[in-house]
Amino acid sequence: MAALVWESSKEGAGGFWEVVTSPQAVAALKLSLGAAAVVALVNAVVGTVIAWVLVRDEFPGKSIVNSIIDLPFALPTIVAGLTLLALYGPTSPVGINVAFTRTAIVLALLFVTLPFVVRTVQPVLLELDKEMEEAARSLGASERVVFTRVVLPNILPGILSGVALAFARAVGEIGSLVIISGSLPYKTEVASVYILTRIEGGDRAGAAAVAVVLLVVSFAVILGIGILRHFATRHEAALEER
Amino acid sequence: MLIGPLAMVFWRTFEHGADAAWNALTQPETIHAFKLTLLIAAIAVPLNTVFGVVAALAIVRRRFPGKGLLNAYIDLPLALSPVVVGLSLFLLYGRDGWFGGWLERNGIDVLFALPAMVLATVFVSLPFVAREVVPTLREIGDEQEQAAKTLGASGWQTFRRITLPAIRWAVVYGVVLTTARCLGEYGAVAVVSGRIQGETETATLRVEERYDSFDLAGAYAISLVLAVVAVLVLVAMIVIKPREESG
Amino acid sequence: MSIEIHHVSKRFGDFLAVDDVTLEVESGSLTALLGPSGSGKSTLLRIIAGLEWPDTGEILLSGRDATALRPQKRDVGFVFQHYAAFKHMTVRDNVGFALKVRRRPRAEIAERVDELLRLVQLQGFGHRYPAQLSGGQRQRMALARALAAKPQVLLLDEPFGALDARVRAELREWLRRLHEEVHVTTVFVTHDQEEAMEVADQIAVINHGRLEQVGGPQELYDRPATEFVMRFVGDANAIGAALVRPHDLDVLHEPADGATEAMIERITLRGWDAKIELVDGGGEPLVVQLTRERLDELELERSQIVWVRAQQERVFA
Numbered sequence: 001m002a003a004l005v006w007e008s009s010k011e012g013a014g015g016f017w018e019v020v021t022s023p024q025a026v027a028a029l030k031l032s033l034g035a036a037a038v039v040a041l042v043n044a045v046v047g048t049v050i051a052w053v054l055v056r057d058e059f060p061g062k063s064i065v066n067s068i069i070d071l072p073f074a075l076p077t078i079v080a081g082l083t084l085l086a087l088y089g090p091t092s093p094v095g096i097n098v099a100f101t102r103t104a105i106v107l108a109l110l111f112v113t114l115p116f117v118v119r120t121v122q123p124v125l126l127e128l129d130k131e132m133e134e135a136a137r138s139l140g141a142s143e144r145v146v147f148t149r150v151v152l153p154n155i156l157p158g159i160l161s162g163v164a165l166a167f168a169r170a171v172g173e174i175g176s177l178v179i180i181s182g183s184l185p186y187k188t189e190v191a192s193v194y195i196l197t198r199i200e201g202g203d204r205a206g207a208a209a210v211a212v213v214l215l216v217v218s219f220a221v222i223l224g225i226g227i228l229r230h231f232a233t234r235h236e237a238a239l240e241e242r
Numbered sequence: 243m244l245i246g247p248l249a250m251v252f253w254r255t256f257e258h259g260a261d262a263a264w265n266a267l268t269q270p271e272t273i274h275a276f277k278l279t280l281l282i283a284a285i286a287v288p289l290n291t292v293f294g295v296v297a298a299l300a301i302v303r304r305r306f307p308g309k310g311l312l313n314a315y316i317d318l319p320l321a322l323s324p325v326v327v328g329l330s331l332f333l334l335y336g337r338d339g340w341f342g343g344w345l346e347r348n349g350i351d352v353l354f355a356l357p358a359m360v361l362a363t364v365f366v367s368l369p370f371v372a373r374e375v376v377p378t379l380r381e382i383g384d385e386q387e388q389a390a391k392t393l394g395a396s397g398w399q400t401f402r403r404i405t406l407p408a409i410r411w412a413v414v415y416g417v418v419l420t421t422a423r424c425l426g427e428y429g430a431v432a433v434v435s436g437r438i439q440g441e442t443e444t445a446t447l448r449v450e451e452r453y454d455s456f457d458l459a460g461a462y463a464i465s466l467v468l469a470v471v472a473v474l475v476l477v478a479m480i481v482i483k484p485r486e487e488s489g
Numbered sequence: 490m491s492i493e494i495h496h497v498s499k500r501f502g503d504f505l506a507v508d509d510v511t512l513e514v515e516s517g518s519l520t521a522l523l524g525p526s527g528s529g530k531s532t533l534l535r536i537i538a539g540l541e542w543p544d545t546g547e548i549l550l551s552g553r554d555a556t557a558l559r560p561q562k563r564d565v566g567f568v569f570q571h572y573a574a575f576k577h578m579t580v581r582d583n584v585g586f587a588l589k590v591r592r593r594p595r596a597e598i599a600e601r602v603d604e605l606l607r608l609v610q611l612q613g614f615g616h617r618y619p620a621q622l623s624g625g626q627r628q629r630m631a632l633a634r635a636l637a638a639k640p641q642v643l644l645l646d647e648p649f650g651a652l653d654a655r656v657r658a659e660l661r662e663w664l665r666r667l668h669e670e671v672h673v674t675t676v677f678v679t680h681d682q683e684e685a686m687e688v689a690d691q692i693a694v695i696n697h698g699r700l701e702q703v704g705g706p707q708e709l710y711d712r713p714a715t716e717f718v719m720r721f722v723g724d725a726n727a728i729g730a731a732l733v734r735p736h737d738l739d740v741l742h743e744p745a746d747g748a749t750e751a752m753i754e755r756i757t758l759r760g761w762d763a764k765i766e767l768v769d770g771g772g773e774p775l776v777v778q779l780t781r782e783r784l785d786e787l788e789l790e791r792s793q794i795v796w797v798r799a800q801q802e803r804v805f806a
Binding site (some may be wrong): 009027046063067068070071073074076077078079082083086164165168169171172173174175178179191192195196204207208211214218219221222225226 | 269310313314318320321323324326328329330332333343388419422425426427428429432435445446449450453461462465468469472473475476479480
């Protein structure tokens with residue numbers, strides 16, 4: 001199974017550079033990375049807000065909302081893509097038609113990555129010692145300062161690992177995009193679809209080259225999360241030794 | 243934003259009449275697709291469950307060189323694009339791949355057949371059980387297991403009577419997530435299966451096929467079934483999560 | 490700064506945590522809120538701090554109505570039972586936080602932090618993180634942090650509850666000396682009557698949200714106002730309808746007027762006094778405290794039947 005990882009690089013060694021810098025490949029990669037970055041950032045903010053509301057507020061139907069957050073995890077991506085097409089495509093009941101555009105891609109990715117930041121921030125928020133916030137208040141800090149200097153630094157690792165996972169997922173996403181993106185080269189073709197088309201067209205080297213790039217990105221993300229975990233628990237390291 | 247899609251699937255399926263939907267669903271190729279999806283899941287889920295539990299035990303309870311690597315490896319499928327996974331398998335087991343030549347000479351079909359699809363699905367759904375069990379194992383600590391050992395229980399007995407009941411709900415939750423992932427897998431299987439209708443087409447692949455064939459009703463019908471299953475999975479998650487958390 | 494609490498009540502759902510409490514705390518004094526777990530004393534303290542809002546009543550700080558003031562504006566320092574340390578900041582940053590928030594110049598903050606670290610004897614620990622400190626050290630840091638902005642009131646919520654016995658005793662001593670040096674109006678919450686007696690000028694005994702009695706340690710011990718106070722502050726024996734302190738009981742070998750028959754279960758010698766545990770006719774336990782002299786005089790033994798008489802008893806309606 002581990003050989004899985006090696007194989008791509010091997011095949012791609014040959015015409016790697018040429019393929020990777022071919023305009024179509026570059027366009028596809030740019031689109032994937034760009035869309036993923038946008039989505040990751042939006043999630044960082046929206047996801048944190050949602051997590052905050054779910055942890056700190058009470059409202060009727062809260063537990064239902066909490067559970068629905070996981071829907072994108074449970075739903076097959078192709079189904080998600082199809083229904084987004086129905087909602088936001090040519091026959092849209094809401095009158096929005098963004099099918100086959102970059103907006104559609106971003107929308108699909110937002111749907112698919114919604115749970116990530118929420119679910120990594122929630123446990124951190126739950127564990128956060130409320131007394132730290134109270135202490136800050138008693139020491140004279142305004143609500144804004146309490147958030148920026150006390151809450152945020154402590155939930156940041158949670159946000160960052162959620163963002164990293166969301167980014168990785170968005171970069172490699174395929175199921176929800178095949179239909180709704182339309183896969184127009186240079187316009188709405190994401191890297192994963194590019195790879196798929198190359199394979200089906202017999203251009204294995206081309207596919208492998210771009211795949212390697214995605215692979216590197218994935219590794220970078222994993223590395224990032226690992227470093228984050230280590231960094232975040234640095235504060236608590238001493239605790240364990242006691 | 244989340245409920246919209248669900249409602250849409252429901253509506254669209256029956257937009258062209260329940261008949262059209264039923265027709266699409268009962269086509270022999272569609273039925274085969276469903277069966278195939280279930281079969282793959284039936285193989286992948288137990289495999290990953292066992293792997294997940296064993297790996298979790300190793301990570302939490304043992305020290306060994308390469309432990310960090312194992313941890314990272316388990317997280318890998320979450321960060322990796324399914325297409326990349328599929329491609330790797332393709333290159334490994336394809337005709338001029340590393341193993342491909344030998345396999346072909348011995349008449350073993352991996353690519354464009356069930357084995358490759360199972361391999362792909364197993365890999366992409368690898369992490370879930372392990373990731374659920376690891377924190378639970380960490381939290382409960384190994385004191386109970388130590389107590390059992392001092393009372394004379396063997397390794398297997400300790401596992402069966404002490405550890406397993408303690409991680410029971412985490413495992414179940416992980417299984418539910420794994421199953422959902424298996425059923426919904428698209429990218430990796432798309433690459434390695436060859437999408438041969440009636441043979442190597444899973445339910446998810448069939449949805450796309452129907453769409454490409456302009457059979458919208460069919461596409462939506464199959465999606466509806468998948469969506470219903472997804473909702474059931476979600477319900478299962480809702481029910482099990484609190485039990486997982488309170489142990 | 491003086492604190493006046495007027496008819497304050499607070500409910501949490503069905504539970505009445507604070508029940509019409511009226512209390513005055515003199516400026517510069519050290520007051521203990523003493524009571525069992527769940528008696529509402531922590532809630533009362535938090536109301537003074539502004540971390541909880543009372544349902545009824547008022548809080549006056551230095552004569553001014555502070556009831557509606559947010560904690561940021563009350564000029565109080567609060568020390569939590571579990572320290573509430575900012576675990577992502579160093580000790581220095583923790584201690585200097587109040588000043589940082591008030592935008593004091595960096596040099597001023599550094600100087601004050603140094604001063605405080607010396608005060609709490611944590612010089613040299615400034616660059617550590619709270620996780621690298623022991624419990625006692627963390628609490629001292631929390632104290633320094635609360636004192637940084639020179640608050641007019643210092644509030645401590647079971648400050649030593651999470652520490653082990655020896656550290657607790659040390660810090661108790663320490664708090665007393667600190668108060669003598671700094672003279673800030675201090676209110677602390679505890680369930681340990683020994684601690685309250687040792688440290689405080691004035692003790693307010695609270696039970697089920699109600700104020701049972703306020704007074705100096707000696708007053709509470711010698712003249713308890715209610716049965717609860719008598720039982721909680723010091724030990725008490727129930728003899729008939731009255732309560733008697735162990736050292737107010739004498740032991741006789743012959744029956745006498747008003748004396749109760751009892752059997753000696755155990756005699757414990759404790760240095761200069763002795764503790765006699767007995768069981769009366771109804772199976773109820775009695776504890777008598779005698780001086781060694783008296784004990785030797787009486788020549789008591791286990792399983793002896795004796796008579797116990799009160800020199801001074803109290804009956805509560």
